[in-house]
Amino acid sequence: GESAGVPSVPGDAEARRRIADRVTEADLPSATPPPAEDETVGLGELEAAGITPSVGQRTEMTLRGDDRLPASALTPLDLTRVRMTGPGTWTAASEEAAANAARRLWARAYAGFADAVPEGTDEAEASRAWSAAVVLVLPAEPHDVLADSRYAGEDFRDAVRRVADRVLAGGGDAWSAAGPADTLRRELGLLPRWTTPGPDARTTAEDPA
Structure with missing residues (x-):
């Protein structure tokens, strides 16, 4: 099951390998x-985990006689990667490692966005634009x-950054970026999102909880 803040998500072999490659000791x-x-x-x-055994490890495998x-x-770190890319359900430790890696990648993506915002943009504006883009994409x-x-892949992170840039360019109006966000969602293979705001939708998109 899910522990607090750690999603238990399905993943095919490619998705498992993709996030396992990004996991660090931290x-x-x-x-x-x-x-x-x-x-x-x-x-x-x-090999499935992208690990090349050392000469010493290969020698040990040979001496054991069972490869x-x-x-x-x-x-x-290597053992975690093997466990993440292997068959079967992830353990709680694998789920936590994947969640930690995903959060770290997103934190780095936001930091890159915040460092490049137009002069005069304060931190609160940048944060609101990013949060709106996350909701839209x-x-x-x-x-x-x-x-x-x-x-957590680069394509998703790039899409959110592009939409956040659009929100800032629109003066902080999240709905100015709804159309581009919907296009990017289609390109990412995601289901369509609502495009017409309801009574509270603008507030939700601009300042998500």
Whole structure:
């Protein structure tokens, strides 16, 4: 299930590999479970996670006679990547690592946007424009969408930045960017979002909770 702030999201092999590639040591949860004493990984599992075994690790695999490596021989980061790209449901630790990586990527994307806003734009204006763009571009999920690794790819981050730029250019009016946002949603393969604001929709888009 989902723990607070950590979405449990489905992901195909490509999506798992994409976020596993972006996970860093800083994203690993403090409670990452150690490998079981008899846990091993094969060459195929390492390759699926984008890990090239060292000469020493290859030698150990050969000496074992089964072409497998004790999981304890991997760094915590590499072991996390193997677990994330392997078959089966993610553990809570894998979900947390993916959510942490997604949040970090979005934080960096926002920092890049905020650093490049036109002169005279204050921090509150930049934050409102970014929040509006997130609402206009990304799907409405029951969890924090910025912690959802399915939407943390560069294409999604670029789309949000482009819409945020448009919001600022429109004087902070989120609805000035609704049309471009809908176009980008289609290009990203997302379902259409409403385009006609209801009584409270403008407030929701401009200053989301």
